[in-house]
Amino acid sequence: MIDRREFLKMAACLSASFGISNFPGIVNAALKKITPENTPQLIYLQGQSCTGCSISLLQAESPDAVSMVTQYSKLSFHADLSAASGKQALKLIEEYISGDAGEYFLAVEGAIPWAMPEACVIGDKPFADYLTAAAKTMNGAVAVGTCAVHGGIPAAEGNLTDAVSLKEFYKRKGINPLLIDIPGCPVHPDWVWKTIIHLAQVGLPELINGRPKLFFQRKVHELCPRYHDFQQEIFAEKLGDKGCLFKLGCLGPDTYADCPTRWWNGGQTWCIDANAPCIGCASSQFASKKNFPFYRSFEQAMIKNSEDNK
Ligand code: SF4
Ligand code: SF4
Missing domain, CATH: 3.40.50.700 (NADH:ubiquinone oxidoreductase-like, 20kDa subunit)
Structure with a gap:
């Protein structure tokens, strides 16, 4: 920075x-x-x-x-x-x-x-x-x-x-x-x-x-250092917790970008390293819907997904 x-x-x-x-x-x-x-x-x-x-x-x-x-x-x-x-x-x-x-x-x-x-x-x-x-x-x-x-x-x-x-x-x-x-x-x-x-x-x-x-061949989720937590179902329950951030609405599984291997700010950090979910800033969903805020609970993410699949 x-x-x-x-x-x-x-x-x-x-x-x-x-x-x-x-x-x-x-x-x-x-x-x-x-x-x-x-x-x-x-x-x-x-x-x-x-x-x-x-x-x-x-x-x-x-x-x-x-x-x-x-x-x-x-x-x-x-x-x-x-x-x-x-x-x-x-x-x-x-x-x-x-x-x-x-x-x-x-x-x-x-x-x-x-x-x-x-x-x-x-x-x-x-x-x-x-x-x-x-x-x-x-x-x-x-x-x-x-x-x-x-x-x-x-x-x-x-x-x-x-x-x-x-x-x-x-x-x-x-x-x-x-x-x-x-x-x-x-x-x-x-x-x-x-x-x-x-x-x-x-x-x-x-x-x-x-x-x-x-830069955009693979999903954040595929490269994420917390993928092992995801597989083991070790989930963060609130912002700041360790563990996979999927239940906090992490959009790494839907976002193509190499942030986990490239890092940001001259290699100092990146979103998930800072314990914040990927908000899908590189995805087409980003900021598109009023009822899909950047930070959301797992339940909100599931409601959104079920609405999209109707
Ligand atoms: S923190 Fe996000 S990107 Fe990383 S494994 Fe969990 S769901 Fe996937
Ligand atoms: S929110 Fe954007 S910068 Fe952060 S991990 Fe996801 S794609 Fe990368």
């Missing part, structure tokens, strides 16, 4: 370094083949999101976020990090999306308000219009986070905007661009940056259900 002071220092450093292609940094051996010439341009746009995924991306460890942004990904625009703002930022985005600025990948964080385009604008134009235009010029798009992949919290039951995922947006438009889904609320920085490195160095990574297989 970085504290606020370190975050501001990093953000200032990132802002200052935008536009400089040869930012010096520690070169990870695995990244030596990447040169300024073959790094893809990346335009990072945000729709209906809380910016949590962007904050998570700044927690990258190896390589660190500054190296990723300035050296390996050629992030040409990000609303929170770019020095460019106002008309200058709009011009930059337009240049890429019109195809005049060369090849690029799009990264999209957040959902898209299908029924209320004016709910999310960049400048005075709906976010949705940028996405429609980008489909004609981009090499592909990476949907960053559960909001972009499944709709997430903006698409929760009762929302007025009919928030949809990037995939659903393009499906409704009848467009079929190359998409890579990286769910998570927030995303793990490795999942995004390493996918982008793969795109730069070797091309499209192997996908499973539209997600990079490397």
